Amino acid sequence: MPRPEIGGFMYRSFRFPSAALLLALSYFLLVPPRLAAQDSKVMGELKFKGASGVEKDAGVWIDGTYVGYVKELKGDKKVLLLPGKHQITAGQSGYKDFVRDVVVEPGQAQKVRVAMPLLTGARLPSITAELKLTVDPGRAAVFVDDNYAGHASEFGGSLHSLLISPGKHRIRVALPGFQTFETEVSLLAGQKSEVKTELLKGSIEQASSDIKKDQNIQKDQ
Template structure:
């Protein structure tokens, strides 16, 4: 069925497939276990680079890393940062059990303004005053908004692979504002350095 010329081609394809499979065994997988809604929607940084939010980092979007020591940071608005150092061995799967604790400095409802953010893609991260606040889909829709103390606040919406959107809002007590934007595709390097600016 196959001629003699086909044999080297078939052998080359088999060798290439075995190399790809061997490369997968060198990398290590990082998995996340989250129990509360706040933990599932928290942002994740690995070695200072924003990679997405906890509940989306599975399946096709699972995190594969080279072996070695890595710092994992999980951040959610009004919670203390969760930081864990992981040491990954080749082919190993490491599990990060996310455990967020409420921050005592969250604003009260009495003297706050409300900020809604409508942006695409909705999984983009939102930063207020250079602090991670959540993701766009948490601040858009009926009954969804961010509570902020009155005054000026810088707002940045960013996602790797897109150019970030930045603006400044000046909120008064009980004022309601809405920001609408659509992120423009850009280089991962252009957005990457701005996403992890802190």
């Protein structure tokens, strides 16, 4: 079913990813699986849980870098971090950002329950167009007019699309390790349109500023 675009998006100021997160990611890319498993006791794990269906699809940033959406961060995508303090940010269109600092302990796992209240005044567009996004990989983050809208798989396939206000819009699709895709669409009221792309492999250094968020924002208590 079409997913509506509603007001209240992610913050729009950004920074480069932390050295701790990059070191953790590099470690598990370079170290043989058996050795990594043996030495993983020096790392700590974060287990994410969404309070509702909205939070389960919320995008997650760790120390300013987009890592995926809540319900996928398990199994081979589980979050392992170096011990110490890390900032967690989760967001979804139309909802207040979830922001929290956590202290990761060596060899320990802790749960992070993500809950986000609806933003005051958030509402559906009264007149809409329909935009379908067919993107590989589907876990890539989608930004509409520089605002985080969700992950690509929410807006593709035979049953999903994005309801968006008519007019001209900038579409950006980004994921660490891939080159960012950008395009522009101009939609009429009631029009149905589709954007298709397969992201090209790249470097974390090629990641757009959309997936590197500013950490200096108010935290949830």
